[in-house]
Amino acid sequence: QQQVKQSPQSLIVQKGGISIINCAYENTAFDYFPWYQQFPGKGPALLIAIRPDVSEKKEGRFTISFNKSAKQFSLHIMDSQPGDSATYFCAASNSGGSNYKLTFGKGTLLTVNP
Amino acid sequence: EAGVAQSPRYKIIEKRQSVAFWCNPISGHATLYWYQQILGQGPKLLIQFQNNGVVDDSQLPKDRFSAERLKGVDSTLKIQPAKLEDSAVYLCASSPDLLYGTTYEQYFGPGTRLTVT
Numbered sequence: 368q369q370q371v372k373q374s375p376q377s378l379i380v381q382k383g384g385i386s387i388i389n390c391a392y393e394n395t396a397f398d399y400f401p402w403y404q405q406f407p408g409k410g411p412a413l414l415i416a417i418r419p420d421v422s423e424k425k426e427g428r429f430t431i432s433f434n435k436s437a438k439q440f441s442l443h444i445m446d447s448q449p450g451d452s453a454t455y456f457c458a459a460s461n462s463g464g465s466n467y468k469l470t471f472g473k474g475t476l477l478t479v480n481p
Numbered sequence: 482e483a484g485v486a487q488s489p490r491y492k493i494i495e496k497r498q499s500v501a502f503w504c505n506p507i508s509g510h511a512t513l514y515w516y517q518q519i520l521g522q523g524p525k526l527l528i529q530f531q532n533n534g535v536v537d538d539s540q541l542p543k544d545r546f547s548a549e550r551l552k553g554v555d556s557t558l559k560i561q562p563a564k565l566e567d568s569a570v571y572l573c574a575s576s577p578d579l580l581y582g583t584t585y586e587q588y589f590g591p592g593t594r595l596t597v598t
């Protein structure tokens with residue numbers, strides 16, 4: 368059972384455009400929602416994260432929007448740049464558990480054309 | 482600050498052979514994770530260590546996979562015997578002590594790409 372569903376699978380955006388990636392979760396015990404960025408040949412790196420006590424978090428060009436009632440969260444990349452081309456993973460975990468285990472989505476391959 | 486180190490970076494073996502991967506976490510990080518990332522999918526946790534104790538190995542195929550973290554620092558993940566479906570990138574990650582950390586951030590290494598033929 369996939370607990371975190373991510374869409375779209377791939378996304379092509381023009382330079383300067385907005386990239387939007389969506390995730391939905393099922394487990395209501397999840398209370399930490401990070402986004403990871405992965406370049407080819409590299410491990411994932413934390414980009415931005417949110418907890419359900421806020422509906423939005425912004426860091427530079429990256430924004431997470433969170434809808435607790437719909438059990439959905441999304442990543443918005445404003446003014447997308449070719450250097451943003453990478454695979455993006457959403458994830459979720461339950462801090463009430465003993466191990467903060469992360470459950471990842473399947474990833475979105477973002478291509479930003481110059 | 483040095484990142485998470487993994488070796489080898491690439492490995493090609495035949496099915497039924499054995500293979501071992503090594504991970505050295507960021508200095509001072511008490512928690513160490515091994516993930517399996519199959520092409521086109523997100524990382525899946527195989528095992529988590531807190532110091533040298535296992536916290537979660539519920540998704541580790543214990544009939545063929547084993548892992549250890551002696552002395553609570555570096556770790557080894559072994560597959561014996563390997564199957565074709567084990568072809569994947571094996572990622573190691575570490576994070577600060579769960580008792581004292583204020584963040585859940587996991588720092589990932591570059592991974593080991595395993596191809597089983």
